[in-house]
Amino acid sequence: MSHHLSEQEIVRRESLQKIREMGIDPYPAAMFEVTAHAADIKAQYEEEILEDGTKNRKNFQDIAIAGRIMAQREAGKAMFMNIQDSTGQIQIYLRGEEVNAAAGRDDFFAVLVKKYLDIGDFVGIKGYAFKTKTGEISVHVKAFTLLSKSLRPLPIVKKDAEGNVYDAFTDPELRYRQRYVDLTVNPQYREIFVKRSKIISTMRRIFDDKGWMEVETPILQPIHGGAAARPFKTHHNTLDMPLYLRIANELYLKRLIVAGFDGVYEFGKMFRNEGMDRTHNPEFTALEFYIAYKDYNWMMTTTEEILEKVAIAVNGDTKVQIGENVVDFKGPYERLSIFGAIEKYTGIDVSNMDEEALRGVCRQFHIEVDATMGKGKLIDELFGEKAEPNLIQPTFITDYPVEMSPLTKKHRSKEGLVERFELFVNCKEVANAYSELNDPIDQRERFEDQLRLAERGDDEAMAMDEDFLRSLEYGMPPTSGIGIGIDRLTMMMTNQTSIQEVLFFPQMKAEKA
């Protein structure tokens, strides 16, 4: 990608050349040993004023820090810079005579530092911490090293004493396309990704403590099973066969339960070739885990335990601000059957209605229906339209109609329903779990029902997976499994309304050359 160089880029390239002509390597190979970080110095530096008026500096007196120049303030033969490392920014103070002496040349400060260094350059500093006249904890530079020259001007975001931000780098397109710039100049967005990482590491720790095993299952699958969605299709040249990027990993994880593992989990990327908007990216991360000898009641309790711990790990509290609402992840959560939820928010008991009666109820609420919709789909529409918008606090919706859940075990006591729950938070689904169907004959019939739905025109119906059925025929213990959308969970835990804000590199259309 070549582009027309701007004035500032030309100047920086010329500076680069001049630096080389000075005999200074702008991209030195040698490591620079860092011994301190900005945040620690600012948090822990201590000094006292002695009786004779001199300062006694107690710590950080022989340190090396490294980072990017984020601001330069020249003051004659001295200079201040703000240096940003991974922990934040700290001010440094340079005196010309000192850095010249350290470098062993007269032109180091006046020429290299003042003329050829720019905002964005990486530098290494050796020196000692002190407080300036105005009380700012800073690093007094004794030796200064250029570590990497920057050739493009970084957006300059300034903040005044009241915390007002000026010239913020805010264009969402630029922020997503050049995330490296966004994360450099907008520290508030770094925080989201730190929290995302914490969500995943907290969960992983819980699972490992419980003795479950982290596994990896195929992303390239010959049959795209386990969910209802349009896949990405690709082709393997040597095998000369079509392959699909997985839309789910459920059927593989269950094969591992068949294989005799008690508990398996996978944090995995899923790929769905569907619309994109502020809650959908073509690739997204799901956590799934499957635990033998458990049922969906146990899974609800376990989900409460996990989310409670995650919320505390991320925000220090089970209560999380999401938009205008405060959501409390402290369990136990409300449990409502899907029919109960519909009745609660419409006043109508639809639990014994047939397809035609349901279609009538949908029409009554001005919900669009068509001939391809089976009973399950109609109930789902009704629920989505009338009940879902009310589910702000974490709520388990349970006991879905069998038509909607081809991989779920039939309910132990309620005819026509399955042992499934979905967890709703802030009116959005964040988890989907079952008592897993392990009756191979029933499972085959469910797949056959799906085939009939497909023939009727339902393009989301699930495909038959003979190998999965074969594994069930060998026998799978009673098992409960769950899938949790990590991106959406992160959106909630960080109070973001767009999925792009919780993905480092959201999918974008090709940039114009």
Added chain:
RNA sequence: GAUCUUGUAGCUCAGCCGGUAGAGCAUUUGACUUUUAAUCAAAGGGUCUCGGGUUCGAAUCCCGACAAGAUCACCA
């Protein structure tokens, strides 16, 4: 996929009813040895997203394309 909005300097933005392109920061030159949105003085920087059209004349009005955002529909 539909509708609406946006696209001007490296960044953030003005630019009215069509009349030779503006500001702040950044950049360049100079001054300044504790500044902090540093300050002071001066200077340079533009294919106004792209392509058409209307017009004597278009950043501005019209049409189309591209990209992004918001809302809606579908999916997680």
